[in-house]
Amino acid sequence: MQRRGALFGMPGGSGGRKMAAGDIGELLVPHMPTIRVPRSGDRVYKNECAFSYDSPKVRGASGGALPKRRNSKIFLDLDTDDDLNSDDYEYEDEAKLVIFPDHYEIALPNIEELPALVTIACDAVLSSKSPYRKQDPDTWENELPVSKYANNLTQLDNGVRIPPSGWKCARCDLRENLWLNLTDGSVLCGKWFFDSSGGNGHALEHYRDMGYPLAVKLGTITPDGADVYSFQEEEPVLDPHLAKHLAHFGIDMLHMHGTENGLQDNDIKLRVSEWEVIQESGTKLKPMYGPGYTGLKNLGNSCYLSSVMQAIFSIPEFQRAYVGNLPRIFDYSPLDPTQDFNTQMTKLGHGLLSGQYSKPPVKSELIEQVMKEEHKPQQNGISPRMFKAFVSKSHPEFSSNRQQDAQEFFLHLVNLVERNRIGSENPSDVFRFLVEERIQCCQTRKVRYTERVDYLMQLPVAMEAATNKDELIAYELTRREAEANRRPLPELVRAKIPFSACLQAFSEPENVDDFWSSALQAKSAGVKTSRFASFPEYLVVQIKKFTFGLDWVPKKFDVSIDMPDLLDINHLRARGLQPGEEELPDISPPIVIPDDSKASDIDESSVMQLAEMGFPLEACRKAVYFTGNMGAEVAFNWIIVHMEEPDFAEPLTMPGYGGAASAGASVFGASGLDNQPPEEIVAIITSMGFQRNQAIQALRATNNNLERALDWIFSHPEFEEDSDFVIEMENNANANIISEAKPEGPRVKDGSGTYELFAFISHMGTSTMSGHYICHIKKEGRWVIYNDHKVCASERPPKDLGYMYFYRRIPS
Numbered sequence: 139m140q141r142r143g144a145l146f147g148m149p150g151g152s153g154g155r156k157m158a159a160g161d162i163g164e165l166l167v168p169h170m171p172t173i174r175v176p177r178s179g180d181r182v183y184k185n186e187c188a189f190s191y192d193s194p195k196v197r198g199a200s201g202g203a204l205p206k207r208r209n210s211k212i213f214l215d216l217d218t219d220d221d222l223n224s225d226d227y228e229y230e231d232e233a234k235l236v237i238f239p240d241h242y243e244i245a246l247p248n249i250e251e252l253p254a255l256v257t258i259a260c261d262a263v264l265s266s267k268s269p270y271r272k273q274d275p276d277t278w279e280n281e282l283p284v285s286k287y288a289n290n291l292t293q294l295d296n297g298v299r300i301p302p303s304g305w306k307c308a309r310c311d312l313r314e315n316l317w318l319n320l321t322d323g324s325v326l327c328g329k330w331f332f333d334s335s336g337g338n339g340h341a342l343e344h345y346r347d348m349g350y351p352l353a354v355k356l357g358t359i360t361p362d363g364a365d366v367y368s369f370q371e372e373e374p375v376l377d378p379h380l381a382k383h384l385a386h387f388g389i390d391m392l393h394m395h396g397t398e399n400g401l402q403d404n405d406i407k408l409r410v411s412e413w414e415v416i417q418e419s420g421t422k423l424k425p426m427y428g429p430g431y432t433g434l435k436n437l438g439n440s441c442y443l444s445s446v447m448q449a450i451f452s453i454p455e456f457q458r459a460y461v462g463n464l465p466r467i468f469d470y471s472p473l474d475p476t477q478d479f480n481t482q483m484t485k486l487g488h489g490l491l492s493g494q495y496s497k498p499p500v501k502s503e504l505i506e507q508v509m510k511e512e513h514k515p516q517q518n519g520i521s522p523r524m525f526k527a528f529v530s531k532s533h534p535e536f537s538s539n540r541q542q543d544a545q546e547f548f549l550h551l552v553n554l555v556e557r558n559r560i561g562s563e564n565p566s567d568v569f570r571f572l573v574e575e576r577i578q579c580c581q582t583r584k585v586r587y588t589e590r591v592d593y594l595m596q597l598p599v600a601m602e603a604a605t606n607k608d609e610l611i612a613y614e615l616t617r618r619e620a621e622a623n624r625r626p627l628p629e630l631v632r633a634k635i636p637f638s639a640c641l642q643a644f645s646e647p648e649n650v651d652d653f654w655s656s657a658l659q660a661k662s663a664g665v666k667t668s669r670f671a672s673f674p675e676y677l678v679v680q681i682k683k684f685t686f687g688l689d690w691v692p693k694k695f696d697v698s699i700d701m702p703d704l705l706d707i708n709h710l711r712a713r714g715l716q717p718g719e720e721e722l723p724d725i726s727p728p729i730v731i732p733d734d735s736k737a738s739d740i741d742e743s744s745v746m747q748l749a750e751m752g753f754p755l756e757a758c759r760k761a762v763y764f765t766g767n768m769g770a771e772v773a774f775n776w777i778i779v780h781m782e783e784p785d786f787a788e789p790l791t792m793p794g795y796g797g798a799a800s801a802g803a804s805v806f807g808a809s810g811l812d813n814q815p816p817e818e819i820v821a822i823i824t825s826m827g828f829q830r831n832q833a834i835q836a837l838r839a840t841n842n843n844l845e846r847a848l849d850w851i852f853s854h855p856e857f858e859e860d861s862d863f864v865i866e867m868e869n870n871a872n873a874n875i876i877s878e879a880k881p882e883g884p885r886v887k888d889g890s891g892t893y894e895l896f897a898f899i900s901h902m903g904t905s906t907m908s909g910h911y912i913c914h915i916k917k918e919g920r921w922v923i924y925n926d927h928k929v930c931a932s933e934r935p936p937k938d939l940g941y942m943y944f945y946r947r948i949p950s
Contacts, residue, residue, distance in 0.1 A: 232245075233245075233246040233260070233264060234246060235248075235252070235256070235260060246260055246264075247260075247261075282374055282375055282376045283371075283373070283375055283376065284375065284376045284377075284378060285351070285352060285366070285368045285371060285375035285376065285377055286371070287351045287352055287368065287370065287371075288352070288375070288376070288377045288378055288379055288380075289378075289379070291320060291321065291351075291352060291377075291379070291383060292321055293320065293321055293322075293383065293386045294321060294322045294323070296322060296323065298322070298323030298387055299323075299387060299388040300318060300323065300325070300356075300387045300388055300389055301624055301625075301626070302626070304620065304621045304624060304627060305325055305356050306325070306621075307325065307326050307327040307337060307338075307340055308324055308325055308326055308340070309326060309327075309338075309340040309343075310327060310337070310338055310340060312327045312337045312338065314327075314337065315327055315328040315329075315337045315355075316328075316337075316355070316356045316357070317341040317353040317354065317355050317356065317367070318353060318354050318355075318356055318387070319341070319344060319345075319350050319352070319353045320350075320352045320353060320354060320366075320377075320383045320384075320386075321348075321350035321351075321352070322348070322350060323386075323387045324341075324344055324350075325356065326340040326341035326343075326344050326353075327339070327340050327341060328341050328342075328355075329342070341353055341369075342369060345369035345370075350369075351368055351369055351370040351371075352366060352367070352368055352369075352375075352377065352383075353366070353367050353369070354366050354367075354377075354380070354383075354384070355367070359384065359389065359391060360391070361391055363376075363380060364380060364384075364391075366380065412630075412696065412902050412939065413902045413910075415934075415936050415939060416900045416902050416912060416936050416939055417902075417912060417923075417925060418923060418932060418933055418934055418935075418936070421933045421934060422933075423923065423930035423931060423932070423933065424930055424931045425498075425517055425928070425929065425930050426496075426922055426929045426930055426931055427493075427496045427497055427498045427929075428493045428496055428497075429491055429492060429493035429496075430452070430490070430491055430493070430917060431493070431496050431917075431922065431929045432489060432490045432491075432492075432493070432495050432496040432519060432520060432929065433496075433517055433518075433519035433520075433924060433925075433926055433927035433928055433929045434447065434448070434490075434519050434520060434521075434522050434924075434926060434927060435518075435519045435520065435521045435522070435926065435927050436926040436927070437521070437522070437523055437526060437539075438539050439539055439540055439541045439542070440522065440526060441541075441910050441911040441912070441926055442541065442542045442543065442544040442547050442911045443522065443526055443529075443536075443542075443547060444522065444911070444913075444924070444926055445544055445899045445911040445912060445913035445924065446544055446547050446548050446551060446899065446913075447486065447490070447522070447525075447551075448490070448897075448913045448915060448924045449897045449899060449913055449915065449942075449944050450551065451486075451487050451490050451491060452896070452897060452915050452917070453565070453568065453676060453946075455565040455567075455568050455675075456487070456565045457487065457491060458565075459560060459563055459564075459565040460480065460483045460484040460487045460565075461484060461487040461488050461491050461492075463484070463560060464484050464488055467480050467481060467484045467560070468481065468484065470849075472849050476524060476527075476528065477528065478849075479528065479529070479554055479555075479557075479558040480558055480560055482524060482525045482528050482529070483525075483555075485524075485525070486520075486522060486525045489520040490520070495518065495519070495520050496517070496929070517927055517928050517929060518927060519926065519927025519928075519929075529550070529551065529554060533550065533787070534754050534755055534756070534787070535754055535787065536550065540907065541903075541906065541907050541908050541909060542906065542907075543684075543906040544899050544901065544906075544911050544941065544942060545594070545680050545941075545942060548593075548594070548678070548942070549593060549594070549784055552566045552569060552593050553784065564885070566593070567675075567885050567886070567887055568674060568675040568676045568887060569593045569594070569674055569675075569676055569678060570591060570592075570593060570674060570884060570885065570886050570887075571591075571592060571593075571670060571671075571672045571673060571674040571677075571886055571888075572589050572590070572591060572592075572670070572671035572672045572884070572886055573589065573590050573591075573592050573668055573669070573670065573671060574587060574588070574589055574668070574669045574670070574671040574712035574714070575587070575588050575589070575590065575666055575667075575668055576666065576667045576668075576669070577650060577653070577664055577665070577666045577722075578664060578665050578666075579653070579655040579657055579658070579662055579663075579664055579722060580662065580663040580664060580665060581655065581657075581658060581662050581663065582655065582657040582658065582662075582722075583720075584655075584657050584719075584720045584721060584722045585715070585719050585720070585721060585722060586656075586721060586722040587714060587715055587721075589671050591884045593674075593678065594678040594679065594680050594942075595644070595677060595678065595679045595680070596644075596679075596680045596682055596782065597640045597641065597643070597644050597679055597680065597681055597682060598640060598643045598644060598682050599635060599640060599681060599682060599683060599695045599697055599699075600635055600636075600639035600640050600642070600643045601633060601635070601695065601697070603635055603636060603639030603640075603643075604633040604634060604635055604697075605634045605635075605636065606631070606633065606634050609631050610631055610633055612631075613628060613630070613631035616628045630696070632696055632697060632698050633695070633696070633697045633698065634697075634698050634700075635697050635698065635699045635700075636699075636700060637699055637700050637701055637702060640681070640699060641707070644668075644710075645667070645668075645669075645710060646667075647665040647666065647667045648665065648666055648667075649663070649664070649665060649666075650663075650664035650665065650666050651779065654727040655722065656722045656723045656724070656725040656726075656727075657722050657723060659725065669710055669711065669712035669713070670707065670710050670711055670712060670891065671712045672886040672888035673707070673711075673888055673889055673890065673891040673947070674886070674887065674947075675887045675889065675946070675947050676944060676945065676946050676947070677705070677707075677893050677944075677945040677947075678942060678943070678944055678945075679701075679942070679943040679944075679945065680941065680942050680943075681699060681940065681941055681942075681943075683695045683697070683901070683941060684905065684906055693904065693905065694901075694903070694904050694905055698938040698939060699938055700938055701895065701898070701937050701938060701940060701943055702895070703894065703895045703937075704892070704893070704894055704895075704948075705892070705893040705894075705895070705945055706891065706892050706893075707891040707893075708890065708891040708892065710891065711891060740759055740762050740763055740767065741762050741767040741769075743770075744758075744762045744767070744769055744770040744773055745758045745759055745762050746758075747770040748761060748762070748770055748773060748774060748777065751774075752907055753777055753781075754786070754787035756787055756788060756789045756790060757777060757780075757781070757786050757787050758773070758777070759790045760780075760790045761773035761774070761776040761777045761780075763790055764776060815833070815834055815837035815838060815842050816842060819833075819837060819842060819844050819847075820833045820834060820837065822844065823836070823837075823844070823847065823848070823851075826848075828851060832851055833847070833851075836848070836850040836851045889947055889950070890947060890948065890949075890950040892947065892948045892950065893945035893946060893947055893948060894945060894946055894948050895916070895937070895943060895944070895945055896915065896916045896944055896945065896946050897913065897914065897915040897916065897943075897944040898913070898914055898935075898937060898940035898941075898942065898943045898944065899911055899912070899913050899914075899940065899941055899942040899943075900912055900913075900914070900936060900939055900940050900941055901941040911941075912924060912925045912926075914932055914935045914936075914937075914940075920932070921935040923935070
């Protein structure tokens with residue numbers, strides 16, 4: 139495709155760069171200058187982009203074009219700090235086509251003057267939906283109605299006062315999903331929901347018995363409102379007199395606060411210390427501006443994504459792979475850049491690292507903030523909406539608006555990087571390492587050594603090693619007494635765990651369930667120890683703070699661990715088979731071929747029971763299948779054992795029986811007959827003008843996927859075919875002969891096991907399904923806190939309360 143050189147400013151920035159095919163579509167029209175038409179999802183600005191809308195003058199710009207609806211009118215989200223949902227503006231929709239470089243404007247529609255192709259392209263842009271509208275179709279039209287019972291609500295003068303914490307259902311022992319009836323002050327539980335929050339429906343029963351219509355959810359009360367439900371109207375409603383109704387029971391709305399997703403932990407008083415310490419509340423934090431100091435807007439429970447991406451793009455290898463290759467990636471992006479991982483990663487990385495969206499406010503804006511009594515400089519950040527829409531598509535959890543586990547998203551992102559590598563460059567290599575697993579049969583004392591790939595080190599929490607056990611016991615007794623007597627809870631006492639104890643727990647042997655001993659050819663007791671067969675360049679350490687209680691509800695260890703700034707794990711280096719050790723015979727356990735009926739007749743009731751606890755649906759199906767439909771409890775135990783595996787939430791794949799063929803393919807890697815691209819696909823690519831060698835290489839690199847192979851060819855313009863190699867490989871494949879083929883193992887960057895801490899992600903809340911994540915990163919010798927769109931110099935980085943830690947290797 140011919141490219142001509144018009145310069146465009148990046149959205150919201152003053153600098154210019156040549157817009158690439160990944161950002162816009164280019165049409166060459168006879169007798170007219172080159173017309174560039176932006177694609178769906180691109181942010182558009184008058185005087186900055188070829189296709190523009192006239193809109194009210196507002197300050198700043200960032201993110202993607204986000205058409206919104208309000209009162210049946212269209213407006214564009216062109217600002218980063220002004221509230222365009224307010225009633226201060228009236229908006230009218232007007233579209234124009236702008237021809238560069240003469241800046242000639244043509245009002246649309248204009249069928250008479252424009253060529254048919256240009257008209258079609260303009261119509262496509264106007265009618266397309268951005269990720270904002272695709273993800274949130276209900277958030278910009280539906281507004282909660284005002285309850286008809288709010289104005290004349292009867293409230294009983296029964297002396298009930300609601301304490302700030304320690305709530306419990308009046309009819310059962312549940313302490314979650316509690317609702318306060320605004321008539322008599324009863325605190326009762328709601329229904330059981332799929333996200334593991336819920337109850338026994340006592341709030342609804344109380345309405346049926348008494349007829350009191352309105353209730354408010356405890357834990358959602360903030361100065362801005364709360365979740366109010368009308369049993370009579372059977373829907374969420376607004377209560378314009380909520381502050382007065384709550385004050386009747388001793389609740390002051392102005393002193394309440396909730397979590398980012400509106401689902402506050404019912405023991406928020408217990409957790410307030412954690413929230414304050416991690417967010418460094420009470421300290422005057424200085425905002426940071428410039429390259430690398432750009433925040434990310436919270437899209438509603440997207441803080442897990444923001445924290446991980448801030449840490450990822452603080453690593454030079456990721457900066458070089460994406461932002462460093464920005465011109466090439468944009469120039470060779472596919473026809474629809476919104477569906478290309480590398481384009482979206484590069485776009486996000488540029489936004490975070492360029493500094494164009496992190497500029498200190500000018501003097502006039504500071505004066506305006508002072509006049510509005512906004513003494514803190516406002517930081518806008520960029521919106522990762524399009525990036526989130528792409529990386530979360532087809533994933534049942536990340537595509538939702540619920541809170542997620544940052545560790546699970548990190549592994550999901552690594553998987554995407556692996557699948558969309560840019561040529562031979564793969565930045566995720568810096569995380570990859572090999573784990574040596576030594577399994578010993580307890581009866582015969584024989585051993586087996588195996589290796590597996592991993593991307594993070596999971597450290598157990600050694601609660602038994604707490605150094606303040608006496609304080610913990612005294613606190614627990616005082617807390618229970620306060621809850622029983624409905625008194626204010628005591629100040630939280632957090633368990634203090636030595637890091638050395640966690641490291642020791644990691645290296646200790648663990649029992650192997652259902653171990654099959656090849657020496658005995660029967661099930662036996664076995665123990666497993668894990669060591670590092672290689673050390674990664676960047677070591678990610680996860681503290682396993684989350685577990686399950688006896689009631690199957692996820693819980694979190696609220697602990698303080700003295701994480702070191704300098705970490706030495708060289709003593710965990712694997713040593714392989716030792717003198718005097720005898721290996722277990724290389725005999726596979728007997729194959730049990732599953733009944734076809736077993737696969738097709740999965741107990742859906744057990745699947746739904748597990749899904750209601752918040753586990754991914756596909757994981758629940760696998761758990762029920764692999765435990766032989768023996769019930770939800772047995773399947774739950776399978777989930778606990780396998781939930782940390784990378785493919786935990788992948789769709790259920792029935793076991794195959796062609797072992798020999800797959801074994802041969804694994805031995806020869808991508809070089810054998812099994813990976814020979816189909817001739818019909820090779821013919822399609824060569825018919826487009828590409829060389830046969832290129833077509834074969836591209837298809838092998840993309841698992842014979844035609845569309846991805848074409849993208850691969852365009853993204854490798856510097857590719858020089860080794861014709862002798864390709865011809866030799868074809869001859870070998872046709873003759874089914876492969877000489878000197880060696881299995882290609884995973885690429886690792888082994889080295890010293892000495893590391894330095896440079897970033898950590900912290901979680902606030904009682905489980906991964908609620909709460910908030912923030913990130914601390916050490917840059918230019920000082921710690922910086924990234925709390926969604928706010929980026930400030932850290933005064934007291936809470937390194938002892940982190941959830942994920944990022945270490946870089948110290949050169950030896």
